[in-house]
Amino acid sequence: MDEFLAWYFTNHPILASYLGADGYDHTLGDFTAAGLTAVEREERRWIARLSELDTPDPGDAIDRDLVLSQLRGSAAAAEWPAWRRDPSFYLSLVFVSLNTPFQQRLKPEPELVAGAVSRLAEVPGVLAACRTNLDPAIAAPLLVQRGLGQARTGRAFLTSTLPAQVEDPGLRAELAAAAEPAAAAFDELVAFLDGFACGGTWRMGEKLYTTLLRERELLGYGAAELHAKGEREWALLDTRMREVARRVNGTGDWRAAMDSLMDDHPPTLEAMRAEYEAETERARAFTRERDLVTFPEGEECKVLPSAEYTRPILSVAHYLAPPPLSSSRTGIFFVPYTPDTFTEEQVRQRLRTNSRAQMPSIAVHEAYPGHHWHLSHIAGNPRTARKVFRTPYFTEGWALYVEKMLHEQGYFDTPATELAHLDCRIFRAARIVVDTALHCDDMTIEQAETFMATKASLSPGTAQGEVNRYCAWPTQAPSYLTGAIEIDRIRESWDGSLKDFHDRLAGSGGLPLGLAEQAV
Template sequence: MDEFLNWYFSDRPVVASTLGADGHDHTLGDFTASGWTAREREEARWLDRLAALRPSSLDDAIDRDLVLSQLRGSVALASWPEWRRSPSAYLSSIFTSMYTPFQQRLKPEPELVSAAILRLAEVPGVLAACRANLDPDLAAPLLVKRGLGQARTGRNFLTRTIPSMVEDEGLRARLAEAAEPAARAFDDLVAFLEGFECGGTWRMGEKLYSTLLHERELLGYGAAELHEKGKAAWAELDARMRGVAVGVNGTEDWRAAMESLMDDHPPTLEDMRAEYEAETRRAREFVKERDLMTFADGEECLVLPSAEYTRPILSVAHYLSPPPLHSSRTGIFFVPYTPDGFTPEQVRQRLRTNCRAQMPSIAVHEAYPGHHWHLSYMAGNPRAVRKVFRTPYFSEGWALYVEKLLHEQGYFDTPATELAHLDCRIFRAARIVVDTALHCEDMSIEEAETFMSTKASLSPGTAEGEVNRYCAWPTQAPSYLTGAIEIDRIRESFQGSQKDFHDRIAGSGGLPLGLAEQAALA
């Protein structure tokens, strides 16, 4: 397993350094066509080699099966090569490699700047590979447009945003100077993508979608059954919300009730951030008072504006975990700021979908005892491979599971916050329905946007951003409610206290749910 991880880190240096592994922060890696195809061959070789192992303990077996699930997913996705279909395969690595080190600050500033300058020198080559590798017959216009939105932030991000994170004036000037050739490469990519004509599809298809659910997520069902589970969950939640809505606006119309609640929102983006910060502190104290789980030593959750480069493609709150291979236990809850070019009305709509009734659920999900508690706590697991690989079907499932847990504990103590809690859950049920239908060719983008804005309380603009994300990231959107339901099922079979269950299943990693069940119930 150590040998496999050494190969994995050397092949993916940006991933390695983000995880906190030393020795990989000087390069972006190989993004040429030959580099991608060599990676695919090595993954197939590792799959055969590790599948032949016979582990001597349950923990070793879980480690092996965790890696096998990841490799089987990668091998299946070789038929759906992102590196030929989407600019994001290149852009995300560049943005992450530049932003995360300065945000995490695991090393002295001079070392961070030196590493960033080395990586900046590789940016023109990576973007040239992007232009060379995109296949007009495979790339979808939607994915290219999404990548174009990211690419347009590149110049300002490299020449202004990243240097502004450097405190020393001389180092800041060095970094800004080194960023200029990379910024010109981004200008060239923008021009290229603006003129790039393509005719591929973003729809994955039911066969590959179901293969990923079985082989990578280790679920016992495929896309069609998952779709039906989403519809059933939506109907059950709809009935519950009708009853709660009576306490909000006197009727069973929960959409109208949510619309009225959304008008009570912070007045500005910075006010939104400040109120999320206060709610995050409240959630932490609530969890500690009730002794629901064990906290990692030294953990801290910062609440910050979302990074500039994520704003064109992420319209919801999100989280950056502590680097699990490092001693730091500081994570970041990113509040969803809008791109600079948004109109006042677009900003208002973003604020409405982060209204005060919704803030408790979102803070619980992103921070305590959701993502931040889980990922800061599981970083203490001694098994390295558990820190490297995790699936959203557990990590997002956990964050939604604990929303329900805190509802059971009385955290959402008004009709407004209870309705907003259920609205967050029915939103995830709608995601299951829409994601499976989109990629199995049963729903158009327009139908999906209408579904998300009428079956969940999203504004049309936020619904558009959400559906765009589902098109670009198949199988991720259903992970939230699917995982939460499975974790609830496992909890029913656990013999022990609630706190012991939480510590054991979440401390075991972010495992595919079949493996998480083995770890919890062993």
């Protein structure tokens, strides 16, 4: 396993650095077609080698099967390669590689700047590879436009946002000077994407979708079964929400009730961030008072505005975990700010979908005892593979599971917050229905946006951003409710305290659910 991880980090230096591994923060890696296809070949060799290993120790067997699930998923996805279809494959990695080290602050500032300068020198080559590798026959116009929105943030991010994170004036000037050639490369990519004609599809298709569910996620069912599960869960939640809505507005119309609740929202984006910060502290205190989990020593969750380069492509709250291969236990809960180009009405709609009734559920999900607690807890696992590889079907499933668990504990203690909690859950059921229908059937983008705006309490603008994400990231959206249901099932057979169950299950990593059950 150590040999495999050394190979893996060498060929994925951005991820290695992101996880806190030392010695990888000076390079972006090889993004040429030859380099990317060479990695695909080596992954297939590792599948063959690891499959032959005899691992009598149960923990070692789980590590092996975890890595194999990731490699088999990667091998399946190679039939539909993102690096030939989607410019965000390159852009997201470039932005993360440059921004994350300054957010994590694992090293002194001179070392951070030296690493950034070295990586900036490679940005023109990576973006040139993007232009060369994109295949007009399989690249989808929707994905290209999505990437174009990201690329347009490049110059401002590199020449303004990134240097502003450096305190020393001399180092700041050095970084700004190194950023200019990279910014020019972004300008060139913007012009290229703006005129790039392509005719591919963003639809994955049921065959590959099902293969990923079975091979990578180790679920015992495929896309059709998952779609039916989403429809059943939506219907059950709809019935329950009608009952709760009567305590909110006197009728069974939960959409109208949620619409009225969404009118009570913070007045500005910064006020939204401040209120999320207060709610995060409340969730932490409640989790500690109820003794629901063991808190890692030194953990801290910062609540910050989302990064500029994520605003065109992410319309919801998200989280940056502590780098698990380091000693840090500091994570960041990113509040979903809007792009600077948004109108006043678009900003208002974003605030409405982060109303005061919804904030408790979102803070629990992103911070305590959701993502932040879980991922800072994982960092204490002695098995390196468990820190490197995780699936959203566990991590997102965990965060949705704890929303329900805290509801059972009395955290959502008003009809308004209870209804909003259920709305967060029915939103995830709608995601299952829409994601599978988009990629495995013939649901149109317009139908998907209407579904998300009417079957969950999303504004039209947020629904549009959500569906755009599903088109670009198939199989991820169903992970939340699917994982939460599986964790509930595992909990039913647990014979011990709730705290011990949480510590043990979450501490096992972010495993595919079948492996997580073995670990428990």
